[in-house]
Amino acid sequence: MLQNTKRPDSPVSIIGAGIAGAWQALLFAQAGHAVTLHERGDEAMTDATSHWAGGMLAPYCEAEVAEPIISRLGLRSLDIWRRELPDTPFNGSLVVAHARERNDFERFARMTEDHRRLDAAGLAELEPSLEGRFRDALFFPAEGHVEPRRVLPQLHERIRAAGGTIKFESDVTANDLDGIVIDCRGLGARDEQSELRGVKGEMILIETSEVQLARPVRLMHPRWPLYVIPREDNLFMLGATSIEAEDTGVSVRSALELLGAAYAVHPAFGEARIVEFGSGLRPAYPDNLPRIGIRGRRITVNGLYRHGFLIAPALAELTLAYVERGQIDNEVMQCL
Numbered sequence: 001m002l003q004n005t006k007r008p009d010s011p012v013s014i015i016g017a018g019i020a021g022a023w024q025a026l027l028f029a030q031a032g033h034a035v036t037l038h039e040r041g042d043e044a045m046t047d048a049t050s051h052w053a054g055g056m057l058a059p060y061c062e063a064e065v066a067e068p069i070i071s072r073l074g075l076r077s078l079d080i081w082r083r084e085l086p087d088t089p090f091n092g093s094l095v096v097a098h099a100r101e102r103n104d105f106e107r108f109a110r111m112t113e114d115h116r117r118l119d120a121a122g123l124a125e126l127e128p129s130l131e132g133r134f135r136d137a138l139f140f141p142a143e144g145h146v147e148p149r150r151v152l153p154q155l156h157e158r159i160r161a162a163g164g165t166i167k168f169e170s171d172v173t174a175n176d177l178d179g180i181v182i183d184c185r186g187l188g189a190r191d192e193q194s195e196l197r198g199v200k201g202e203m204i205l206i207e208t209s210e211v212q213l214a215r216p217v218r219l220m221h222p223r224w225p226l227y228v229i230p231r232e233d234n235l236f237m238l239g240a241t242s243i244e245a246e247d248t249g250v251s252v253r254s255a256l257e258l259l260g261a262a263y264a265v266h267p268a269f270g271e272a273r274i275v276e277f278g279s280g281l282r283p284a285y286p287d288n289l290p291r292i293g294i295r296g297r298r299i300t301v302n303g304l305y306r307h308g309f310l311i312a313p314a315l316a317e318l319t320l321a322y323v324e325r326g327q328i329d330n331e332v333m334q335c336l
């Protein structure tokens, strides 16, 4: 426990206003701490990986490839999303496959829980636009999704409402700051954490009024889980590749795969207008697991990899429990 920090008025500085820092700032501000959130970019947040994310809150689907700790943090986070942002859509998510990916689809069904198998009629009832497109689907009813570019400003607003201060265009280091410092700089923390790497994720935004979806649809794919996520204003995000590279931009090959996946979900996507190509670098440690590092009054929260939106609320809750009650979560925390 941080002996001199139990008073709720102890200053808490958080560096980085992406999804990790935003949740830390919100929970600490709500707990009565004097919170200042520093972000080196401007309010558009285009420098943050969080800006490029799909925003799926999918602990059950992710269990196919992720460690159990991700499910634990993810399930806890779903409750916190519901509590703090009750408008978060929890319409579930769908997984579909074409005939050639049948074996992968069955494997996915075996490796995951809390889903229902829908036949073609059941799928059409849930998503009328997908009528006649697939023989069956897996429906994960408890999953949700957020729109990162809307939810980040919402969280920032909630932080201010809870008494926190946000400073944009504030490029700081922990040494500049008093009190408790929570470093949520994502890949920006590589100056101190050389083991961090970026895992590139590419996305495409398209627009059409010909297809309506109420929830993310994942299409089985031999290399990556490709998905189509509905956004407001007839927009759909197509994501996401996962490439061990740190350049930005979108390759022709990735674009073909992402657009091909959308076309496979529904041919009407072939007529959609391309609005944006983009990519972000997911901050990851070598084991691809998140870590809360503790060194005196300095705490680092990083390595959220492909699960930032899914797990950031639970990581913030754990950090707060450590600062206020000295509670240590051995699976996630490490004394540095």
Ligand SMILES: Cc1cc2nc3c(=O)[nH]c(=O)nc-3n(C[C@H](O)[C@H](O)[C@H](O)COP(=O)(O)OP(=O)(O)OC[C@H]3O[C@@H](n4cnc5c(N)ncnc54)[C@H](O)[C@@H]3O)c2cc1C
Pocket (backbone or CB within 6 Å): 015, 016, 017, 018, 019, 020, 021, 038, 039, 040, 041, 045, 047, 048, 049, 050, 051, 052, 053, 054, 055, 056, 057, 170, 171, 172, 173, 184, 185, 186, 187, 188, 189, 200, 201, 202, 203, 239, 240, 241, 279, 280, 281, 282, 283, 302, 303, 304, 305, 306, 307, 308, 309, 310, 311
């Ligand atoms: C294409 C794609 C799709 C994804 N889809 C999903 C998904 O569906 N669900 C999910 O849960 N996750 C998803 N992710 C992963 C998720 O985006 C990341 O895990 C998450 O964004 C990491 O958040 P972060 O806050 O740690 O980092 P960031 O979002 O990068 O935030 C770090 C912030 O720190 C700031 N900063 C850096 N240095 C300083 C400094 N010195 N002073 C002040 N500020 C500083 C940066 O400007 C930045 O804004 C996806 C990622 C990508 C790329």
